[in-house]
Amino acid sequence: MHAGPGPDSNARPATPERRAPIRLRRTATVVAIVATPLFTSGCVKQGISGKSVEVHGLFFVILWLALPVFLFVEGMLLVAVLKFRRRAGDESMPPQIPGSRRALTAFFAGPLAVVVLLLAFGEVAVARVDRNDPSPAERLVVTGFQWEWSARYVNEEFTVSGRTLKQPMTMELPVDASTEIELRSTDVIHEFYVPDLLFMKNAVPGHPNVFTIRPTKLGTYRGQCAQYCGLWHSKMTLILKVVPQADFSDWVTQQKTAASAGGSCRSSGSKISLVAKTISWDKTCIGVAVGVPFQITIDNQDKGIDHDFAIYDTPKLKHRLYLSPKVTGPGTKTFSGPALPAGKYYFQCDVHGPAMSGTFVVG
């Protein structure tokens, strides 16, 4: 029964030489217990915005409130373990006492005080984080869908998007300017999470969530969908670049030029085909002959997922010129579309938006 060294060492007379290493070990253990949260808290990032600094501050409030509770509880535990240890050969019952009113009062008053303090500090921090800038410099609609992100820059009228399993969305934001993000989802619940913002928000279908951020540190930060959302949840990442205002303007110009120029490709007659696999088309440009109706064959290889095919005048989606019925995968269907005047158009799957898009060239 008594296999450990504890009861054994109690049985033998403790000499000063034997006591010293035990005391040293105990001291080391206590120091390690106290020091670990302090050292690891040094690793907790302050983040890259005013709101993240707020959250970082709350972390330390909670840490400092939790530390005395931890030390007290662990201390009492150690006292109980060491002082009231069962001696070898002692079979007598310990004293049976009903407790005291004073102990009971302390038992309730202590935690109550801690909880009240936590609530007060927590509510203040949450209110500050939830306070949105009423006049943001930039407005974005960020949409999550299985399994990518896209971001529409409302003022500048262009969209960036990731391509599932191919490349994550890269979004740029100007430093020291506030950006409003309207978070949407087209299918299931996703979660926008950039660790360096110390902030996450759910993208809920049918319920846009709006928040503002004001990044204050330049850099490239990684983000990840933080709500399990299906097969490729782990690949639903994004890249946030915080850049100087001048660089941001350059990037906006680049994006707009690229969007209006579109891709280019030769006409493949009036019969065209598209393959949808892992929420991506096999082509980013389709060419058709001018002046004749076209036939499009959609081969949807995504099991249980709908795709369709829409043509718009431009990526701004002002005028939709054609929309095919939905094709549920796996399945192949052929539809006929209208004859269009020569020119460059934009196509996408209306279910997945810019993540499945390209240039539609007529002529």
Ligand code: CUA
């Ligand atoms: Cu979207 Cu996980």
